[in-house]
Amino acid sequence: MPYEPAASVLENVRVLDLTRVRSGPTAVRQLADWGADVIRIEQPESLEPDGSLGAARHTADFQNLQRNKRSMTINLKTDEGMALFRKLADTADVVIENFRPDVKTRLGIDYATLSKSNARLIYASISGFGQTGPYAKRPGFDQIAQGMGGLMSITGVPGEGPMRVGIPIADLCAGHFCAQGILLALYERERSGKGQWLHTSLLQAMIAMLDFQAARWTVSEQVPTQAGNNHPTSIPTGVFQTKDGHINIAVAGEATWARFCKSIDKEQWQDHPDFNNAEQRSKNRDQLNELINEVTVTNSSNDWIAIFGEAGVPSGPIYTIDKTFDDPQVKHLKMCADIKSEVMGDLSLIAQPVVLERTPSSIKVAPPERGNATEEILSELGVNADEFSRMRDEQII
Numbered sequence: 001m002p003y004e005p006a007a008s009v010l011e012n013v014r015v016l017d018l019t020r021v022r023s024g025p026t027a028v029r030q031l032a033d034w035g036a037d038v039i040r041i042e043q044p045e046s047l048e049p050d051g052s053l054g055a056a057r058h059t060a061d062f063q064n065l066q067r068n069k070r071s072m073t074i075n076l077k078t079d080e081g082m083a084l085f086r087k088l089a090d091t092a093d094v095v096i097e098n099f100r101p102d103v104k105t106r107l108g109i110d111y112a113t114l115s116k117s118n119a120r121l122i123y124a125s126i127s128g129f130g131q132t133g134p135y136a137k138r139p140g141f142d143q144i145a146q147g148m149g150g151l152m153s154i155t156g157v158p159g160e161g162p163m164r165v166g167i168p169i170a171d172l173c174a175g176h177f178c179a180q181g182i183l184l185a186l187y188e189r190e191r192s193g194k195g196q197w198l199h200t201s202l203l204q205a206m207i208a209m210l211d212f213q214a215a216r217w218t219v220s221e222q223v224p225t226q227a228g229n230n231h232p233t234s235i236p237t238g239v240f241q242t243k244d245g246h247i248n249i250a251v252a253g254e255a256t257w258a259r260f261c262k263s264i265d266k267e268q269w270q271d272h273p274d275f276n277n278a279e280q281r282s283k284n285r286d287q288l289n290e291l292i293n294e295v296t297v298t299n300s301s302n303d304w305i306a307i308f309g310e311a312g313v314p315s316g317p318i319y320t321i322d323k324t325f326d327d328p329q330v331k332h333l334k335m336c337a338d339i340k341s342e343v344m345g346d347l348s349l350i351a352q353p354v355v356l357e358r359t360p361s362s363i364k365v366a367p368p369e370r371g372n373a374t375e376e377i378l379s380e381l382g383v384n385a386d387e388f389s390r391m392r393d394e395q396i397i
Contacts, residue, residue: 006068006364007035015094024098025065026175032068033361066367073371098126111197125199145170149206157228174205250314263311341366
């Protein structure tokens with residue numbers, strides 16, 4: 001299939017995608033959705049019938065991760081396959097991989113090797129724990145990074161043990177940081193004319209995402225702990241019961257605290273010695289939450305959200321995911337994009353969360369079937385039909 005850019009922003013950028021699982025494909029998706037010519041490099045089906053690490057192709061997860069790409073099959077374990085890849089890499093702006101750090105060097109597709117013939121190449125790597133160091137060769141996994149990065153120690157209800165978050169947040173954040181690094185490197189290359197190697201890891205991404213919780217330790221030597229649905233420092237902020245469910249309420253700062261007390265007819269709490277400043281509200285959090293719940297259970301979620309909205313107190317519903325996509329604001333933001341797959345029919349995939357008004361992104365094509373563009377891409381490299389047939393018969397492609 002011909003390259004169809006999903007946007008004009010990166011339509012002059014060619015990306016070779018060697019990634020697998022989630023962190024790498026997340027990075028690549030950021031480039032594909034903004035118009036890059038992404039060529040997904042896969043093993044021939046005869047050598048890897050179930051896809052990369054068993055990633056089933058015709059599933060919601062795969063379809064959402066792998067859109068806006070072309071697919072090419074190359075057997076990188078053959079000399080001829082490696083020669084084809086290196087020739088293709090000479091035409092690329094970016095190569096992205098998330099093998100274990102030693103694999104790319106062993107295969108001879110590392111930055112030092114590929115940049116000898118393509119000095120403008122930007123080479124991006126994602127690993128579990130970093131490219132060097134005592135844990136560099138360990139296999140990485142999202143939940144392992146959540147635990148080592150400290151996130152699980154501050155997630156969940158106090159006393160119930162560590163808890164992972166409900167999304168692969170280390171994978172996703174590593175992918176987004178990697179994409180950011182690629183864009184920075186592309187921007188810098190406009191001045192220097194030179195490519196470079198950039199790398200991140202699940203562990204680095206997880207620690208960076210701790211943000212203020214990490215700084216509480218590095219600056220003040222406070223060890224954050226689990227707070228359940230309560231905000232660790234802004235009180236009262238958390239989940240409160242209503243007549244027909246639960247809502248989130250976020251009260252940050254004294255001005256909001258005053259508006260909150262007035263909105264629930266409890267203005268006397270502003271002068272109560274247990275609640276009249278942030279330190280006291282933190283110290284007496286459980287008592288205050290119980291008192292608030294006694295009030296919020298008297299009205300419905302929608303009514304409270306309307307009351308707090310009028311008063312200028314941040315609040316919101318707690319949706320199941322189906323209700324999230326049924327919300328009028330979510331529909332207005334167009335967080336779903338429709339695409340037609342030749343195999344799976346009509347699909348609704350998750351759109352980019354940032355809008356460039358003049359040069360928007362789109363989901364132009366559904367994820368490719370394996371090797372759908374192999375012949376086309378090889379013809380661009382000067383491979384004729386007879387050679388194509390021979391390489392396919394010999395499982396080189």
